[in-house]
Each structure stands twice: as structure tokens, then as C-alpha cells.
């Protein structure tokens with residue numbers, strides 16, 4: 532089973548993935564961007580937010596995704612794969628930019644992933660106040676510097692992206708107790 536943990540920056544994805552890992556003997560834990568060696572280099576570029584062109588940024592994320600699917604996802608589809616982000620983030624963040632047509636977002640992601648998507652996506656949903664608090668606790672990267680309203684809009688775009696990609700989305704309140712969230716995800720995965 533290939534699942535993804537989705538959510539805006541600071542929603543608690545890395546925290547949950549560290550907890551979930553302990554419940555699986557040989558799960559493949561991965562992420563986007565940066566799940567492969569090439570992806571790590573791409574991640575550096577995109578997090579620096581140096582690209583002037585939104586299309587260039589989108590295509591860099593697609594390149595990371597193509598490498599991720601070929602090197603990590605495809606060879607491990609017989610295992611449990613838990614990814615920190617996925618094409619759902621890819622479509623969501625690009626939807627928010629508004630520069631690329633929805634049909635192109637979908638066809639380009641199909642091209643990059645060979646149509647391989649998570650079977651389930653867990654959205655860790657943050658309310659504005661909790662997001663503001665969590666952002667105040669960290670050094671912001673180039674994308675996070677775009678601000679709270681930008682990230683809240685992304686959260687809505689994640690819901691829209693899952694619908695567009697026809698992926699089952701389970702939404703969880705990200706402000707719940709950490710262990711409670713882990714239990715909720717596990718109960719759903721093992722259902």
C-alpha cells in the first residue's frame with residue numbers, strides 16, 4: 532500500500548511519519564521533494580525559491596517526482612510506502628500559483644508518475660491560529676515566507692487536488708494530541 536501524509540508546512544507530517552515508522556516492520560519511508568539523491572539536489576533549488584518562473588518551479592518538483600516514482604515507489608509497491616507529501620502537494624501548490632491550467636497539472640503529473648499515485652492520503656488539517664503559532668517557532672524557508680494566508684489557501688488546494696486526482700483523502704485535525712493522530716492514521720491504514 533502506498534500512502535502519503537499531506538499538509539501545509541508545520542502540519543506535523545514529519546512528526547507523524549517518525550511515529551508511524553515504528554508500527555511497520557519493513558515500511559518504506561520517503562518524501563517529496565528529496566526522496567532520492569537527485570531529489571535532494573532539486574529540493575535545495577526549490578526551497579531556495581530562486582526560480583523566477585512558476586512553471587520552472589513546478590517542473591523541478593515534477594522532475595523530483597519522476598525520479599521518486601522510478602527509484603522508490605515503483606520498486607516497492609509490494610510493501611507499505613509512507614511518503615511525506617506526494618503529487619497531491621504538487622497539484623495543490625501549483626493550483627495556488629494559478630499559472631498552470633488544471634488539465635496540464637494533471638496530465639504533467641500523470642507523465643511524471645506513470646499514473647502511480649498514493650491509494651490514500653491523510654491531510655493533517657491546521658486551523659489559522661495553530662499555523663501562526665507553529666510558523667512562529669521556526670526559521671521559514673523560501674516557500675513558507677509567502678505567509679499564513681498563502682499556506683491556508685494551499686490547505687484548501689490540497690483538498691481540491693485530491694479530488695482532481697481521484698485519491699481518497701482522510702482529513703485529521705492536526706492540533707490533536709500527537710499519539711491520537713498516529714492512532715487515527717493506523718486505524719485507517721489497517722482497516
Ligand SMILES: Nc1ncnc2c1ncn2[C@@H]1O[C@H](COP(=O)(O)OP(=O)(O)O)[C@@H](O)[C@H]1O
Nearest residue numbers: 540541542543544545546665705706707708709
Ligand atoms: N499534534 C501536534 N500537536 C502540537 N505540536 C505538533 C503536533 N505535531 C507536530 N507538532 C509540532 O509542530 C512542528 C512542526 O511539525 P513537523 O512534523 O515538522 O511538521 P511538517 O513536517 O508538516 O512541516 C514541530 O515543532 C512539532 O513538534
Ligand SMILES: Cc1cn([C@H]2C[C@H](O)[C@@H](COP(=O)(O)OP(=O)(O)O)O2)c(=O)[nH]c1=O
Nearest residue numbers: 539540541563564592616617620621624674
Ligand atoms: C512536493 C511539493 C512540495 N512543495 C512545497 C511544499 C513545501 O513548502 C516545500 C517542501 O518542503 P518540506 O520540507 O516538505 O515542507 P514542510 O516539511 O515544511 O512541510 O515545497 C511544492 O510547492 N510542490 C510540490 O510538488
